[in-house]
Amino acid sequence: MDDFDVIVIGGGPVGENAAARTAAGGLRTALVEAERFGGECSYWACMPSKALLRPGHALAAARRVPGVPVGERLDVAAVLARRDAFTSNWDDSGQVEWAVGAGLEVVRGRGRLVGERQVEVDGRVLTASRAVVVCTGSVPRTPPLPGLSDVPHWTSRDATSAHEVPSSLVVLGGGVVGVEMAQAWARLGSAVTLVVSGERPLPRFEPFAGDLVTEGLRADGVTVRTNVRATGASTAGGEAVLALSDGSTASGAHLLVATGRQPATFDLGVERFGHTAGEALPVDDTGRVAGLDWLYAAGDVTGRAQLTHQGKYAARAVGTAIVTGARSPEPWTAPVATADHTAVPQVVFTDPEVASVGWTEARARDEGRDVRVVDLDIAVAGSSLHADGYRGKARMIVDERTRTLVGVTFVGPDTAELLHAATIAIVGEVTVDRLWHAVPAYPTISEVWLRLLEAYGL
Numbered sequence: 538m539d540d541f542d543v544i545v546i547g548g549g550p551v552g553e554n555a556a557a558r559t560a561a562g563g564l565r566t567a568l569v570e571a572e573r574f575g576g577e578c579s580y581w582a583c584m585p586s587k588a589l590l591r592p593g594h595a596l597a598a599a600r601r602v603p604g605v606p607v608g609e610r611l612d613v614a615a616v617l618a619r620r621d622a623f624t625s626n627w628d629d630s631g632q633v634e635w636a637v638g639a640g641l642e643v644v645r646g647r648g649r650l651v652g653e654r655q656v657e658v659d660g661r662v663l664t665a666s667r668a669v670v671v672c673t674g675s676v677p678r679t680p681p682l683p684g685l686s687d688v689p690h691w692t693s694r695d696a697t698s699a700h701e702v703p704s705s706l707v708v709l710g711g712g713v714v715g716v717e718m719a720q721a722w723a724r725l726g727s728a729v730t731l732v733v734s735g736e737r738p739l740p741r742f743e744p745f746a747g748d749l750v751t752e753g754l755r756a757d758g759v760t761v762r763t764n765v766r767a768t769g770a771s772t773a774g775g776e777a778v779l780a781l782s783d784g785s786t787a788s789g790a791h792l793l794v795a796t797g798r799q800p801a802t803f804d805l806g807v808e809r810f811g812h813t814a815g816e817a818l819p820v821d822d823t824g825r826v827a828g829l830d831w832l833y834a835a836g837d838v839t840g841r842a843q844l845t846h847q848g849k850y851a852a853r854a855v856g857t858a859i860v861t862g863a864r865s866p867e868p869w870t871a872p873v874a875t876a877d878h879t880a881v882p883q884v885v886f887t888d889p890e891v892a893s894v895g896w897t898e899a900r901a902r903d904e905g906r907d908v909r910v911v912d913l914d915i916a917v918a919g920s921s922l923h924a925d926g927y928r929g930k931a932r933m934i935v936d937e938r939t940r941t942l943v944g945v946t947f948v949g950p951d952t953a954e955l956l957h958a959a960t961i962a963i964v965g966e967v968t969v970d971r972l973w974h975a976v977p978a979y980p981t982i983s984e985v986w987l988r989l990l991e992a993y994g995l
């Protein structure tokens with residue numbers, strides 16, 4: 538039987554969530570995956586990258602607390618073995634078992650849109666009476682750098698799955714992949730050079746985030762080159778060499794190109810429906826692709842936040858919209874991914890961590906808001922107990938008209954778990970006057986909230 542209610546193309550975290558939602562709503566759902574069920578996140582992105590980073594952070598954290606006996610360096614073999622376990626050794630049978638258990642029809646193969654509500658997979662045509670959902674994710678974007686196509690180089694897939702520590706590594710691109718992988722491999726023993734075209738890495742975050750992460754990387758021995766563009770790539774003496782705009786070079790045994798990702802809409806048949814291969818599928822907040830009442834999309838492919846949790850949130854909205862048939866539901870209801878516009882949380886898992894949600898100061902001002910910015914060092918009893926020499930910064934951005942928060946950033950060791958409180962404050966539109974009554978436990982790092990509110994004037 539190739540007739541379904543819903544066909545989901547792409548079995549990454551986003552596709553799995555969309556499909557599970559429609560199946561739970563009683564709709565016969567097929568989930569089509571070309572490579573591995575579980576997607577990029579499970580095998581070459583979130584899971585292995587965090588598994589590579591965590592042991593280095595644990596070692597650094599232990600070193601900051603006198604009296605904790607720790608070794609000199611990481612056990613590389615054990616770190617890589619634990620990473621392999623987190624990727625299930627790149628075996629997706631556990632994910633397939635989950636999908637079958639969730640009531641999905643699992644279809645392995647590359648899906649293409651061949652007509653309205655029709656998807657072809659290896660010559661087999663599946664039809665969907667209700668909807669097709671595109672969750673095909675994204676692929677690395679390769680910059681048009683002269684010589685690069687002749688230089689063997691790593692993408693994030695190689696950087697997250699390598700089984701040997703490179704003696705040296707050049708990383709091109711100071712985004713999230715660039716800084717996380719630079720630190721992971723430096724802490725595992727590689728001599729890493731990070732090439733950043735701007736003033737600092739992490740340009741999408743508050744400037745102090747990139748500055749503190751640069752300090753952290755340098756403390757780990759990473760050479761951070763800022764304000765230099767790569768002008769060419771070549772190989773010499775068995776190494777990859779980047780020519781840089783200031784006339785210098787950066788070279789290493791391996792080159793990681795981490796210059797962003799683009800939506801995976803190639804060879805998908807989107808042109809048939811007025812869209813362009815390689816470009817995002819634009820969606821409304823219920824995930825409906827512009828102009829079509831049967832085609833939905835969610836996750837990286839839509840060009841919205843390229844984050845697993847935000848994609849899964851969009852998937853839950855899409856699934857609910859399809860099951861309920863909602864057409865123009867109210868913002869902040871289940872079929873609507875309203876938070877995409879104002880409250881996207883993200884953690885950069887470097888040491889120090891960067892945890893941010895909502896808008897940066899620059900974005901808030903671009904949006905025309907009258908905002909007040911409160912900046913503080915994270916220096917409370919909880920942080921000094923947490924680690925000797927704890928260093929961190931916090932920024933809270935308050936909309937002066939509504940007295941609610943529009944953005945919060947924490948940078949410092951182990952700040953990730955502070956973030957959800959900020960997300961709740963923004964999504965809940967909690968005023969600073971009410972936040973005053975959310976008393977942080979003593980002595981936790983969360984006391985920084987109290988200090989921020991005091992600095993605001995409460």
Ligand SMILES: Cc1cc2nc3c(=O)[nH]c(=O)nc-3n(C[C@H](O)[C@H](O)[C@H](O)COP(=O)(O)OP(=O)(O)OC[C@H]3O[C@@H](n4cnc5c(N)ncnc54)[C@H](O)[C@@H]3O)c2cc1C
Pocket residue numbers: 546547548549550551552569570571572573574575576577578579581582583584586587646647648649672673674675693697714801804805835836837838842843844845846847848
């Ligand atoms: C190194 C790295 C680290 C990251 N770390 C984090 C993190 O810590 N936290 C976080 O939130 N985000 C992180 N991200 C981003 C995160 O990986 C993505 O946002 C997430 O994977 C998007 O999920 P998705 O399901 O939309 O796409 P994907 O995970 O890319 O899954 C898409 C799936 O669709 C399949 N597919 C594509 N085309 C077809 C087709 N035509 N037919 C059938 N199947 C198809 C693919 O094979 C793939 O399995 C990281 C990204 C990278 C590169």
Ligand SMILES: NC(=O)c1ccc[n+]([C@@H]2O[C@H](COP(=O)([O-])OP(=O)(O)OC[C@H]3O[C@@H](n4cnc5c(N)ncnc54)[C@H](O)[C@@H]3O)[C@@H](O)[C@H]2O)c1
Pocket residue numbers: 680709710711712713714715717732733734739740766767795796797798842843844883884885886
């Ligand atoms: N912890 C996390 O949440 C996490 C971790 C990794 C990746 N991700 C997500 O995955 C996506 C991809 O990450 P990414 O780091 O590849 O992309 P990115 O867009 O975050 O960063 C790419 C960086 O490369 C730079 N760049 C682009 N072209 C360049 C060039 N020719 N020379 C030098 N620099 C150049 C850009 O200025 C940018 O800073 C991001 O959206 C990111 O949010 C998330």
